Amino acid sequence: MQMIPVECVVRNIAAGGLVKRLGVEEGIALTPPTFELFLKNDEKGDPMINESLAETFGWATPEQLAKMKVLTFKVNHILKALFAEGDMLLVDYKLEFGVFKGEVVLGDEFSPDGCRLWDANTREKLDKDRFRQGLGGVIEAYEEVGRRLGITFPA
Numbered sequence: 001m002q003m004i005p006v007e008c009v010v011r012n013i014a015a016g017g018l019v020k021r022l023g024v025e026e027g028i029a030l031t032p033p034t035f036e037l038f039l040k041n042d043e044k045g046d047p048m049i050n051e052s053l054a055e056t057f058g059w060a061t062p063e064q065l066a067k068m069k070v071l072t073f074k075v076n077h078i079l080k081a082l083f084a085e086g087d088m089l090l091v092d093y094k095l096e097f098g099v100f101k102g103e104v105v106l107g108d109e110f111s112p113d114g115c116r117l118w119d120a121n122t123r124e125k126l127d128k129d130r131f132r133q134g135l136g137g138v139i140e141a142y143e144e145v146g147r148r149l150g151i152t153f154p155a
């Protein structure tokens with residue numbers, strides 16, 4: 001698969017970069033959910049881009065971006081419900097895509113490293129923010145996410 005160097009971010013609840021950038025309150029519901037694009041470029045710190053820039057610089061075609069948007073929201077629909085069953089809120093997440101046999105398909109991984117998950121009742125953070133914010137209990141939180149999804153771990 002040929003990876004497309006554009007990351008797609010959907011947000012259901014305000015947190016992280018959005019709160020920093022716009023000064024909105026963390027935790028507010030985003031209706032409808034937002035869709036953002038970032039360039040995969042570690043040197044530049046994965047800057048935010050838009051469809052026009054992606055087309056002009058050849059990072060992705062408008063057709064590819066349209067497909068990526070549809071698939072990213074489809075994933076939102078499925079994963080929001082999946083995590084809700086485990087009493088978790090899918091706050092936001094990042095997806096990456098690639099081209100395989102001429103088709104845009106989902107690539108990369110999905111884990112609490114690339115999404116935000118909160119306990120639905122207490123809003124306790126169960127994702128990488130535990131590490132980013134020095135909250136501790138990172139491994140325990142990831143295991144808790146797994147347990148709530150019905151995944152068992154070796155002792």
Ligand code: TYD
Binds near residue numbers: 016038046092113115
């Ligand atoms: P965002 O809030 O924009 O950035 P940060 O995590 O630095 O505060 O990220 C939104 C979601 O997308 C978040 O769950 C983390 C994920 N994400 C990545 O995993 N890698 C990335 O390069 C980007 C831009 C986002």
